[in-house]
Amino acid sequence: MPVQPRRASESDAASETVRLSGVGFGYAATHRALRDVSLTLPAGSFHFLTGASGAGKSTLLKLLTLSERPLTGSLELFGEDVTAAPRRALPAFRRRMGVVFQDFRLLDHLSAFDNVALPLRLTGGKQADYAGDVEEMLDWVGLGDRMDDCPPSLSGGEKQRLAIARAVVTRPDLILADEPTGSVDAVMAERLLKLFQSMNRLGTTVLIASHDEALAERSGATVLRLEGGRLSGRAP
Amino acid sequence: MIGRLLRNRAPLLPRDAGGEVWLAGLIAVLCFLACLSAVGAICADRAAHGWARELRSEATVQVRPRVGETGAEAAARAAQTLAGVEGVEEAEAMDRESAEALLRPWVGDAVLPDLPIPYMVTVRLERAAPAGAVTLSRALAEAGLDATVDDHSLWRGEVERSAGLITLLAVAAFLLTAGAAAAAVAYATRAGMAAQSQVIGTLSLNGASDGAIAGLYQRRYGLLSAGAGAIGALVVMLMVAALRFLGGTEGVTPALPLAWSDLLIVSPCPLLAATVALVAARFTALARLKRGH
Numbered sequence: 001m002p003v004q005p006r007r008a009s010e011s012d013a014a015s016e017t018v019r020l021s022g023v024g025f026g027y028a029a030t031h032r033a034l035r036d037v038s039l040t041l042p043a044g045s046f047h048f049l050t051g052a053s054g055a056g057k058s059t060l061l062k063l064l065t066l067s068e069r070p071l072t073g074s075l076e077l078f079g080e081d082v083t084a085a086p087r088r089a090l091p092a093f094r095r096r097m098g099v100v101f102q103d104f105r106l107l108d109h110l111s112a113f114d115n116v117a118l119p120l121r122l123t124g125g126k127q128a129d130y131a132g133d134v135e136e137m138l139d140w141v142g143l144g145d146r147m148d149d150c151p152p153s154l155s156g157g158e159k160q161r162l163a164i165a166r167a168v169v170t171r172p173d174l175i176l177a178d179e180p181t182g183s184v185d186a187v188m189a190e191r192l193l194k195l196f197q198s199m200n201r202l203g204t205t206v207l208i209a210s211h212d213e214a215l216a217e218r219s220g221a222t223v224l225r226l227e228g229g230r231l232s233g234r235a236p
Numbered sequence: 237m238i239g240r241l242l243r244n245r246a247p248l249l250p251r252d253a254g255g256e257v258w259l260a261g262l263i264a265v266l267c268f269l270a271c272l273s274a275v276g277a278i279c280a281d282r283a284a285h286g287w288a289r290e291l292r293s294e295a296t297v298q299v300r301p302r303v304g305e306t307g308a309e310a311a312a313r314a315a316q317t318l319a320g321v322e323g324v325e326e327a328e329a330m331d332r333e334s335a336e337a338l339l340r341p342w343v344g345d346a347v348l349p350d351l352p353i354p355y356m357v358t359v360r361l362e363r364a365a366p367a368g369a370v371t372l373s374r375a376l377a378e379a380g381l382d383a384t385v386d387d388h389s390l391w392r393g394e395v396e397r398s399a400g401l402i403t404l405l406a407v408a409a410f411l412l413t414a415g416a417a418a419a420a421v422a423y424a425t426r427a428g429m430a431a432q433s434q435v436i437g438t439l440s441l442n443g444a445s446d447g448a449i450a451g452l453y454q455r456r457y458g459l460l461s462a463g464a465g466a467i468g469a470l471v472v473m474l475m476v477a478a479l480r481f482l483g484g485t486e487g488v489t490p491a492l493p494l495a496w497s498d499l500l501i502v503s504p505c506p507l508l509a510a511t512v513a514l515v516a517a518r519f520t521a522l523a524r525l526k527r528g529h
Binding site: 095099107110 | 246250434439440448526
C-alpha cells in the first residue's frame with residue numbers, strides 16, 4: 001500500500017464528513033431522482049451504496065461531488081453547509097475528495113502518469129515532489145509499465161484502475177467511487193477493495209456506489225440501499 | 237524516474253492545431269495592419285511637421301507701387317526694408333522672369349506676357365525666432381509701402397490639421413484592429429471550451445478553480461498571439477527597412493518620409509497582441525465558466 005498515513009485528527013474523527021437532510025433532486029420537473037434522502041457519513045466511516053440501475057446512486061454521488069445541488073433539503077460536507085455554496089468555494093471542497101467516476105473521466109491527451117498526477121498538479125505541486133508517489137500508485141494498481149500510455153490505448157479495466165489511482169493519490173478525506181470494480185476481474189476487484197479499506201483505515205471516509213451486493217457484503221462495510229430515489233434500508 | 241523529472245509536463249488542454257493555426261494567421265494579419273497604420277501615421281505626422289516648419293520659415297509679400305514708382309522699384313525697396321527687420325534672415329525681390337517661371341507650369345507660355353503679374357518679395361525668416369506677419373506689415377507701412385504680407389499661416393494650419401486627422405485615423409484603425417483581435421480570441425476561447433467541455437469538467441471536479449481553468453486559455457492564446465504579433469511586426473519591419481534602404485529618408489514618396497527609428501515603433505506589437513489576447517481569453521473563459529461552461 002503506497003499511501004502514507006495522514007490520520008484524521010481526533011476532532012475530524014468525531015465530526016461528520018457528509019450530512020444530507022431531506023435532500024430531493026430531479027433532472028425533470030415530473031421525475032424525482034432522489035426523494036427526502038437523509039444520510040450521515042461520519043469521518044473515517046466506510047459505506048457501500050447499493051441499488052438497482054436508476055435507483056439514484058450516481059445522482060447522489062453527483063450531489064456529493066457538487067456537480068449538482070439539492071432542489072430541496074440541505075447538504076453539508078466536512079461540517080460546512082454547501083447547499084448553496086458559491087461556485088468559487090467548490091474547489092476547496094473538491095480538493096478534499098477523491099472521486100472515481102463510472103465513465104472514468106480520464107484526459108485522453110495525457111499519459112497515465114499525467115492523469116494520476118492531475119489533482120496534485122492542480123494544487124500547485126511540483127513534478128519533482130509528486131513523481132515518486134504517482135509512480136508508486138501506478139505500480140500498485142498494476143499500471144507501472146503503462147505510465148507513458150494514454151487512456152485510449154488502455155483497456156476498460158486499466159482505465160478504471162487509472163481512475164482509482166488518480167482518486168486516491170492525494171490521500172483525500174473523502175473517497176467517492178461509482179462502480180469502481182465494474183470493469184475489472186474478481187481478483188483485481190478484491191485488490192481495489194483492499195486499497196479502499198487501507199485508505200479507510202488511515203482515516204479516509206469512503207462511499208462506494210455499486211450494484212455488486214456480494215462485494216458490499218464481503219467488505220463488511222455498512223450498506224445503504226437506494227430504491228426509487230429513497231434510502232430504503234441500512235445493513236451493518 | 238530521472239527521465240520523467242526532466243520531461244516537460246504535458247499541457248492540460250489538448251491541442252486544437254487546425255483552429256489555432258487559423259487564429260494565429262488572422263492575428264498576424266491584424267497585427268501587420270495595425271503596425272502598418274502606426275508607421276503610416278508617424279510618417280504622415282513627420283511629413284506634416286516638416287512642411288509646417290518650412291512654411292513657418294518663409295513669408296511672401298505682395299507690393300503695390302505708389303504713383304510715380306515702378307513695381308520693380310517698390311519691390312526692391314520692400315526687400316531692403318524687410319532685410320533690416322529683426323527675425324528676417326533674407327529678403328529678395330522676385331523679378332518678372334522668376335514670377336513667370338513659377339506660373340508657366342499652370343498657365344503656359346501663350347498668356348504669360350499679357351498677365352498682370354504682381355510684384356513679390358520672398359522673405360526667409362530666422363528658424364529660431366521668425367518675425368511675425370504683424371512685424372513685417374508694420375515695417376513696410378513705416379517705410380511708406382503699400383504691401384500685403386502672407387506668412388503662410390493658413391496653409392500651415394491646414395497641414396497641421398491634416399496631420400492631426402491622420403493620427404486620429406491611425407489610432408482608430410489601431411483600436412479597431414485590437415477589437416477585432418480580441419473578438420477573434422474570444423470566439424476561439426468559446427469554441428475551444430465548447431469542444432473541450434469534458435476536459436474542463438474533469439479539471440473542475442479534480443479541484444481546479446475557474447481562475448486556474450481561465451488561466452490555461454489565457455496562457456495558450458496569449459502565447460499564440462505574441463508569436464503571431466511578432467510575425468506581423470516583423471513583416472512590417474522588413475518592409476520599412478527595405479523602403480528606407482532603397483528610398484532613403486523619403487522612402488517611397490516625400491509624403492511618407494521614413495526613419496530607422498520607425499522600426500522601434502512596431503516592436504511592442506507582440507506584447508500588445510498578447511495583452512489583448514490575455515484579457516479577451518480570461519474574461520470569455522470566466523464568463524462561460526460562470527454560466528456552467
